Amino acid sequence: MGDMTTILFLVGSARPDSLNARLSRVVESHLPEGVSATHFDIFSLPFYVQGGPDEATPAPVEEFRTVLREADGVFITTPEYNYSLPGVVKNAIDWASRPMAPRHAFVGKPMNAAVATISGTNGIRSLVDLKRLWAACGGAPVTTFDFVLQQAPDQFVVDDEGRETLAEPARATMHFAIANLLRSIELDAGRTVAANWDAFIANLG
């Protein structure tokens, strides 16, 4: 990790008025000093095909793996579609998880996430599934505090400085989400997971 901590922001919706894209921008604008943001458009990734038609890795996939490796942590905002992750987010995880050896692009990588939904009751399943998959594949998701922005269209407000932010208590949850991700990076929360990954790969022979 260099002097500047870098967070990669990924968004699971390409809808022009996406609430999740809006939330991603709000989270980014609340990063503390010394933390910078990078972005990657996961909608530029083709559908995953094992091996690929001609074994060549598509250029957006190479780029995605590189920005993922270079980031100190990842923040994903995504809708819940039909009680789980949108396919585009799963597709991005599948691309990032290969090749497995020696370490794929997010082994030990701290990640936190948020789900913005129009619903007043749903959203948590997308968040839980995302963090479950991230952990299962050897990443290091933050599991303290669930950041689900329900009734999202009503949650965006403007603060005294004219900056878009969230109404309370969602604003406090957002600050916890950011702080927990940065703490996970600072304390190298993925170290044990990465060591276990190395042992797993060694055992594959």
Ligand SMILES: Cc1cc2nc3c(=O)[nH]c(=O)nc-3n(C[C@H](O)[C@H](O)[C@H](O)COP(=O)(O)O)c2cc1C
């Ligand atoms: C195919 C589809 C399935 C959906 N399923 C859910 C769901 O299971 N839970 C939920 O909270 N919202 C669901 N929604 C509503 C989304 O919360 C809503 O469309 C939201 O605005 C999508 O995020 P976006 O604004 O970032 O595009 C669904 C929407 C679509 C299009």
